[in-house]
Amino acid sequence: MQYQDCENVSTATAVQKDILHSGVQSKADKSPVTVADYGSQILVSLVLKMETPASTSFSMVAEEDSEELRKEGAEEILENITELVNETIVDDGTYSMYFSKEGILSAIDDGKSEGGPSGRHWVLDPIDGTKGFLRGDQYAIALALLDEGKVVLGVLACPNLSLGSIGNLNGSSSGDQVGALFSATIGCGAEVESLQGSPAQKISVCSIDDPVNASFFESYEGAHSMRDLTGSIAEKLGVQAPPVRIDSQAKYGALARGDGAIYLRFPHKGYREKIWDHAAGSIVVTEAGGVVTDASGNDLDFSKGRFLDLDTGIIATNKQLMPSLLKVVQEAIKEQNQAASPL
Numbered sequence: 179m180q181y182q183d184c185e186n187v188s189t190a191t192a193v194q195k196d197i198l199h200s201g202v203q204s205k206a207d208k209s210p211v212t213v214a215d216y217g218s219q220i221l222v223s224l225v226l227k228m229e230t231p232a233s234t235s236f237s238m239v240a241e242e243d244s245e246e247l248r249k250e251g252a253e254e255i256l257e258n259i260t261e262l263v264n265e266t267i268v269d270d271g272t273y274s275m276y277f278s279k280e281g282i283l284s285a286i287d288d289g290k291s292e293g294g295p296s297g298r299h300w301v302l303d304p305i306d307g308t309k310g311f312l313r314g315d316q317y318a319i320a321l322a323l324l325d326e327g328k329v330v331l332g333v334l335a336c337p338n339l340s341l342g343s344i345g346n347l348n349g350s351s352s353g354d355q356v357g358a359l360f361s362a363t364i365g366c367g368a369e370v371e372s373l374q375g376s377p378a379q380k381i382s383v384c385s386i387d388d389p390v391n392a393s394f395f396e397s398y399e400g401a402h403s404m405r406d407l408t409g410s411i412a413e414k415l416g417v418q419a420p421p422v423r424i425d426s427q428a429k430y431g432a433l434a435r436g437d438g439a440i441y442l443r444f445p446h447k448g449y450r451e452k453i454w455d456h457a458a459g460s461i462v463v464t465e466a467g468g469v470v471t472d473a474s475g476n477d478l479d480f481s482k483g484r485f486l487d488l489d490t491g492i493i494a495t496n497k498q499l500m501p502s503l504l505k506v507v508q509e510a511i512k513e514q515n516q517a518a519s520p521l
């Protein structure tokens with residue numbers, strides 16, 4: 179399974195190199211989707227299905243569906259995905275099978291489950307941080323398992339993240355091995371290993387208890403984050419370091435191994451968070467000893483279907499900093515609301 183993940187990651191990395199001028203579509207919400215997003219979703223779900231005993235039902239909640247690929251004008255991208263997936267299966271050699279274009283479309287739609295509070299469901303973001311992927315920056319392949327509405331397993335492959343700490347270097351690090359695979363199982367802790375296959379090492383969140391020494395992660399994309407709010411939270415808390423801005427759930431991985439102390443995620447009003455954007459990352463952080471909540475201090479609830487039903491924002495940090503972080507988050511939100519409607 180892990181080997182399969184690595185194959186999938188190397189496929190995503192290879193595709194990243196030659197995708198930049200072709201193979202990108204825009205979805206209804208204007209976010210980009212690429213050949214790599216579709217290809218990764220098909221390959222991960224193929225492995226999961228093949229390894230699931232026939233007696234067990236298979237359910238997957240995944241980001242992509244075939245709608246855009248069935249439209250007129252999508253023939254070339256569908257052709258590219260079909261070629262990429264079939265080539266990868268042959269190169270890997272584990273399974274002997276061939277996907278037709280119709281087979282590709284229906285394999286993508288294997289991820290259409292609604293999830294929910296009962297049974298087991300895989301949760302997949304085949305490329306998380308597609309904008310980072312297209313820029314050649316951070317992205318992640320994020321897979322989690324929901325059991326009776328709770329995340330019990332998470333795997334986060336970050337092909338462009340250095341294996342060593344990124345500290346305060348704003349996502350870049352020199353002379354270090356690149357490609358980190360984070361994993362966590364409920365009750366068993368969290369680990370990181372190299373995507374090239376080094377032994378796994380236990381990880382834990384940092385033990386900083388004075389915000390003056392803390393740094394915080396947020397989205398690289400300004401459009402994904404209310405930076406005036408995150409700036410005000412950091413200032414109220416007394417954080418001195420500038421924000422560390424990187425794409426995708428790589429932020430959860432970096433937080434889980436103590437590269438930084440806080441992750442602030444405050445999308446603009448009206449944005450609805452999806453479970454595949456947080457399931458794997460949040461269990462990696464909680465199993466590394468951290469805490470992940472919404473802005474009211476509630477645990478994230480993955481049992482409500484494809485969306486997370488939360489009020490405003492997600493925060494993640496260690497147990498020492500969480501009480502003071504929660505307090506300033508609530509103050510900053512109150513001030514923001516008062517400024518928006520002063521009467």
Ligand SMILES: Nc1ncnc2c1ncn2[C@@H]1O[C@H](COP(=O)(O)O)[C@@H](O)[C@H]1OP(=O)(O)O
Pocket residue numbers: 209210241303305306307308309310396397398399401402403424425426427445446449455
């Ligand atoms: N307007 C938006 N606001 C917040 N997050 C978004 C928005 N549009 C897409 N996303 C999703 O947010 C995540 C990127 O997070 P970050 O900003 O932390 O890098 C991705 O899951 C991305 O989806 P996708 O999986 O399609 O890349």
Ligand SMILES: [Mg+2]
Pocket residue numbers: 209210211241308
């Ligand atoms: Mg997307």
Ligand SMILES: [Mg+2]
Pocket residue numbers: 303305306307454455
């Ligand atoms: Mg995502």
Ligand SMILES: [Mg+2]
Pocket residue numbers: 215241303304305306307308
């Ligand atoms: Mg995605």
